[in-house]
Amino acid sequence: MSRRGVYLRRALVGAFALATVVLFAGCASIVGGAQNTLAPAGPVAGRERDIYLLVIWPAAAVFVLVEGLVLLIVFKFRNRKGDESIPRQVHGNPALEVAWTVAPAILLAIVAVPVLAGVVALGREPHKGATRVNVTAIQWLWQFEYPDYKDATGKPISSPNNEMHIPAGTEIGLQFHSGDVIHSFWVPKLAGKIAVIPNHPNHMWIKADHPGDYSGQCAEFCGFGHAGMRFRVIVQTPQEFAAWAKSQGAVTTPSTASSQPQAVASGGN
Amino acid sequence: MAEAMKQARGAGEPYHGIWSWLSTVDHKKIGVLYGVAAFIFFLAGGVEALVVRLQLARPNQSLLNPDQYNAIFTMHGTTMIFLVVMPLGVAFMNLLIPLMIGARDVAFPRLNAFSFWVFLLGGIFLNVSFFTGGNIFKGQLGAPDTGWYGYAPLTESAYSPGTGVDFWMLGIQILGIASLAGGFNFIVTILNMRAPGMSLFRMPVFVWMSLVTSFLLIFAMPVIAVAMFELTFDRLFSANFFNANAGATPLLWQHMFWMFGHPEVYILILPAMGIVSEILPTFSRKPLFGYPFVVFSGIAIGFMSWGVWAHHMFTSGLGTAANSAFGISTIMISVPTGVKIFNWLATLWGGNLRMKTPLYFAIGFIAMFTIGGLTGVTHSAVPSDYQQNDTYYIVAHFHQVLFGGALFGIFGGIYYWFPKFTGKLLSDHLGKWNFWLMLIGFNLTFQPMMVLGLLGMPRRIQTYPSGLGWDFWNMLATVGAFTIAVSVLVFMYNVFISLRRGEAAGDDPWDARTLEWSIPSPPPEHNFDVIPVVHSVDDWWHKKYVEGPDGVPVPVPAGAAVATATHGDAGHAIHMPSPSYFPLIAACGLPVMAFGFIYSFALIPVGVIILAVGLFGWALEPASE
Ligand code: HEM
Ligand SMILES: [Cu+2]
Ligand SMILES: [Cu+2]
Numbered sequence: 001m002s003r004r005g006v007y008l009r010r011a012l013v014g015a016f017a018l019a020t021v022v023l024f025a026g027c028a029s030i031v032g033g034a035q036n037t038l039a040p041a042g043p044v045a046g047r048e049r050d051i052y053l054l055v056i057w058p059a060a061a062v063f064v065l066v067e068g069l070v071l072l073i074v075f076k077f078r079n080r081k082g083d084e085s086i087p088r089q090v091h092g093n094p095a096l097e098v099a100w101t102v103a104p105a106i107l108l109a110i111v112a113v114p115v116l117a118g119v120v121a122l123g124r125e126p127h128k129g130a131t132r133v134n135v136t137a138i139q140w141l142w143q144f145e146y147p148d149y150k151d152a153t154g155k156p157i158s159s160p161n162n163e164m165h166i167p168a169g170t171e172i173g174l175q176f177h178s179g180d181v182i183h184s185f186w187v188p189k190l191a192g193k194i195a196v197i198p199n200h201p202n203h204m205w206i207k208a209d210h211p212g213d214y215s216g217q218c219a220e221f222c223g224f225g226h227a228g229m230r231f232r233v234i235v236q237t238p239q240e241f242a243a244w245a246k247s248q249g250a251v252t253t254p255s256t257a258s259s260q261p262q263a264v265a266s267g268g269n
Numbered sequence: 270m271a272e273a274m275k276q277a278r279g280a281g282e283p284y285h286g287i288w289s290w291l292s293t294v295d296h297k298k299i300g301v302l303y304g305v306a307a308f309i310f311f312l313a314g315g316v317e318a319l320v321v322r323l324q325l326a327r328p329n330q331s332l333l334n335p336d337q338y339n340a341i342f343t344m345h346g347t348t349m350i351f352l353v354v355m356p357l358g359v360a361f362m363n364l365l366i367p368l369m370i371g372a373r374d375v376a377f378p379r380l381n382a383f384s385f386w387v388f389l390l391g392g393i394f395l396n397v398s399f400f401t402g403g404n405i406f407k408g409q410l411g412a413p414d415t416g417w418y419g420y421a422p423l424t425e426s427a428y429s430p431g432t433g434v435d436f437w438m439l440g441i442q443i444l445g446i447a448s449l450a451g452g453f454n455f456i457v458t459i460l461n462m463r464a465p466g467m468s469l470f471r472m473p474v475f476v477w478m479s480l481v482t483s484f485l486l487i488f489a490m491p492v493i494a495v496a497m498f499e500l501t502f503d504r505l506f507s508a509n510f511f512n513a514n515a516g517a518t519p520l521l522w523q524h525m526f527w528m529f530g531h532p533e534v535y536i537l538i539l540p541a542m543g544i545v546s547e548i549l550p551t552f553s554r555k556p557l558f559g560y561p562f563v564v565f566s567g568i569a570i571g572f573m574s575w576g577v578w579a580h581h582m583f584t585s586g587l588g589t590a591a592n593s594a595f596g597i598s599t600i601m602i603s604v605p606t607g608v609k610i611f612n613w614l615a616t617l618w619g620g621n622l623r624m625k626t627p628l629y630f631a632i633g634f635i636a637m638f639t640i641g642g643l644t645g646v647t648h649s650a651v652p653s654d655y656q657q658n659d660t661y662y663i664v665a666h667f668h669q670v671l672f673g674g675a676l677f678g679i680f681g682g683i684y685y686w687f688p689k690f691t692g693k694l695l696s697d698h699l700g701k702w703n704f705w706l707m708l709i710g711f712n713l714t715f716q717p718m719m720v721l722g723l724l725g726m727p728r729r730i731q732t733y734p735s736g737l738g739w740d741f742w743n744m745l746a747t748v749g750a751f752t753i754a755v756s757v758l759v760f761m762y763n764v765f766i767s768l769r770r771g772e773a774a775g776d777d778p779w780d781a782r783t784l785e786w787s788i789p790s791p792p793p794e795h796n797f798d799v800i801p802v803v804h805s806v807d808d809w810w811h812k813k814y815v816e817g818p819d820g821v822p823v824p825v826p827a828g829a830a831v832a833t834a835t836h837g838d839a840g841h842a843i844h845m846p847s848p849s850y851f852p853l854i855a856a857c858g859l860p861v862m863a864f865g866f867i868y869s870f871a872l873i874p875v876g877v878i879i880l881a882v883g884l885f886g887w888a889l890e891p892a893s894e
Binding site: 012032033034035036037038045047048049051052054055056059062063066067069070073074077078079083085086087088089090091092093094096097100101104105108111112115116118119120122123124139178180181182184186188191192193194195197198199200202203215217218219220221222223224225226227 | 335336339415416420422423428429513514516517518519520553554555556558559560561562584585586588589592593596597600601603604607608610611612614615617618619620621622623624632635636639640643644646647650651652653654655656657658659660705722723724725726727728729730731732733736737738814816819820821822
């Protein structure tokens with residue numbers, strides 16, 4: 001091998017060693033993370049994570065297969081010095097090719113079943129008894145209104161901008177409206193995103209398992225202030241939530257009011 | 270390259286130097302022009318990417334303010350898609366299609382020149398927008414800032430009052446004209462101008478993929494054209510196609526954009542798949558494994574790409590029925606893609622792999638594109654996409670397919686065909702530095718983005734707070750981006766040094782299989798002295814080798830192969846289309862009209878007149894010198 005070839009090889013080995021060290025160091029930083037989609041805190045994000053993991057294992061297997069074959073081929077069939085031979089001219093093998101067309105198709109068809117079940121489960125309308133929150137997005141903030149909780153004048157109470165309060169362990173029915181351009185509502189630990197589109201009211205149900213403070217962020221590019229369009233979801237125990245609602249002026253609550261008909265919703269995940 | 274190309278021209282050339290380039294209708298020179306122009310745009314888009322990565326290297330930075338950041342990421346995406354990867358594919362189509370099918374030029378040489386000039390002027394028009402936002406030296410950038418897919422109603426005048434979006438919609442409109450003309454030209458060329466004996470199923474796979482790409486172009490560009498027209502009417506004449514305040518449903522834009530946008534991603538990748546399908550057989554010294562499967566899977570991709578657009582809209586709230594249907598169709602489109610991967614691996618299997626730079630890039634393509642295909646499958650699993658959509662996970666996916674796929678294929682193609690068009694080999698040693706730096710840089714840049722997406726980092730944010738676990742990965746991605754930049758510098762140095770003192774290539778340096786290697790490097794203006802008669806796939810290879818009974822080929826006795834590729838001087842008798850300035854003149858009319866829409870309607874008739882003069886001159890020009 002030429003001297004320059006040796007340098008190239010050394011540089012490569014060095015780079016790979018460095019990459020390994022860096023990766024291990026980096027892995028330490030993954031643990032935790034307030035917007036970690038792989039550490040869900042509710043059934044919706046949980047289901048999404050499960051489907052991701054369901055797909056990622058067969059994908060990882062295919063990855064190992066293909067990359068393994070690439071490495072094997074390169075080492076096994078690389079030209080040896082002085083070998084000018086011409087290999088056997090294989091033009092194909094229809095049976096084999098049909099096999100590697102049909103096998104992935106079957107594998108994917110199997111994967112499709114839980115995917116579709118997930119689409120249906122996550123896209124359904126919120127249940128009747130769910131705590132309703134009307135979410136409005138405008139450039140560049142979030143507003144939350146609680147139609148089931150009304151103050152003395154009969155107006156729904158609202159939470160401060162960019163701060164949604166919800167009770168833990170209860171299904172929440174979210175309705176989305178945009179006051180201007182398209183935004184996207186995203187609380188990674190509770191649920192994947194849903195676009196907030198003018199004239200296209202979307203809905204989504206979510207549920208938080210435990211009280212806590214969850215971080216959310218607008219996920220559709222919406223102009224100058226997009227990066228700063230962050231919000232918090234404060235999940236409280238039902239008692240704390242009821243107390244909070246009172247403190248916001250609620251006099252009518254779902255338990256006191258006769259249940260109103262559910263708003264008609266279009267679209268949804 | 271100019272030097273080499275000049276030598277390639279026969280005597281009797283009416284124009285010289287730069288004039289010969291401005292008036293050329295030769296598909297090879299036009300291919301070179303496409304390649305060089307797209308590469309310059311690649312440098313611009315690359316610098317934009319580096320600036321973005323600098324801004325995001327650490328949390329809470331303010332190297333760029335949000336206005337600047339938004340303009341730069343928008344121009345980066347728009348440039349890389351429309352001004353780099355697409356035209357690089359077209360550059361190869363121009364250079365190779367006529368040579369591979371045994372033709373002397375494309376079907377409509379002047380239309381071909383027109384396509385190029387329209388593309389170039391459209392690209393310049395788009396970039397001029399940078400200077401229209403006030404004082405550029407104070408960092409006031411006038412470029413569009415609504416993202417490469419510009420979701421309405423953010424692009425409406427009410428929310429984007431500047432001229433940036435005007436430049437974007439009109440620029441893409443101009444570029445669409447170039448693509449349409451190119452698409453028709455290539456389809457007619459491939460269908461009508463094949464050498465005798467070259468049936469469709471004897472065409473090189475690159476030509477097949479070009480044919481599919483061309484059909485996608487002519488069907489996809491009109492869709493985006495309509496969308497852009499509607500936006501133009503909204504912005505300039507107060508129409509209400511996407512004006513939500515007047516009751517419009519802006520989802521219409523998303524449907525139209527992605528109905529173009531998904532076929533578009535295959536427009537970007539299919540030429541690279543074709544390139545790889547040429548490189549692998551040559552360097553493993555075996556035919557492509559399962560030619561019909563590779564061709565049919567390409568055609569299948571072409572059809573299926575029309576039925577998956579709403580996978581870009583899984584979180585738009587289309588309802589469970591639409592999400593299920595598009596989930597399934599998207600899951601299934603990965604099948605024909607997977608077929609190709611296995612066929613390529615089988616091509617290599619059992620070969621005698623000559624480990625030259627083109628093969629490095631082609632194998633790199635397989636290895637990296639596979640990652641992109643697999644991440645694609647993870648977001649075709651719809652509920653998992655609810656998390657991934659609009660995050661850095663998606664950014665990772667499409668760079669895996671577009672950089673790890675399309676660009677790796679294209680770089681492989683440059684190393685492979687550079688000797689054919691310049692007569693000089695690129696340095697293999699520098700090529701390997703180029704490859705390894707790019708491979709390492711690519712993985713350092715884009716694989717951390719998968720982690721970032723999973724950790725909840727949305728795309729298109731100008732900055733981010735620390736404490737979310739993102740800092741480390743962002744820094745890594747920035748380091749990777751600069752590694753890629755170094756690899757590109759190595760490439761440029763390689764081209765520079767090899768053009769000056771590269772090894773002479775000879776006609777067929779790689780002992781290749783397709784017709785372009787049967788003629789001199791660089792090819793004469795008329796390509797083939799004698800139009801070849803084709804008897805099989807890989808016809809040139811079969812002129813050099815005959816397959817023995819056990820499938821092991823033996824060289825044809827010396828002399829026989831050369832005899833079929835006579836380098837006579839029959840060229841003098843061959844009629845070639847004469848050069849013309851009219852395509853360039855006609856093309857100039859379009860940006861003038863576009864400026865007119867933005868600044869003063871009075872310019873529009875001026876543009877129309879220039880266009881008309883160009884077209885009339887073109888039509889009335891005598892057919893030969
Ligand atoms: C195995 C085949 C593939 C599958 C299953 C697939 C799937 C997807 C899906 C579902 C999305 C939307 C994700 C989202 O935004 O939430 C997407 C985005 C994208 N894909 Fe693919 N993809 C595949 C191959 C490709 C190829 C070959 C290319 C181009 C060469 C490509 C380019 C893109 C681009 C550019 C985007 C993002 C557009 C944007 O948001 O800016 N994909 N892909
Ligand atoms: Cu936003
Ligand atoms: Cu797509």
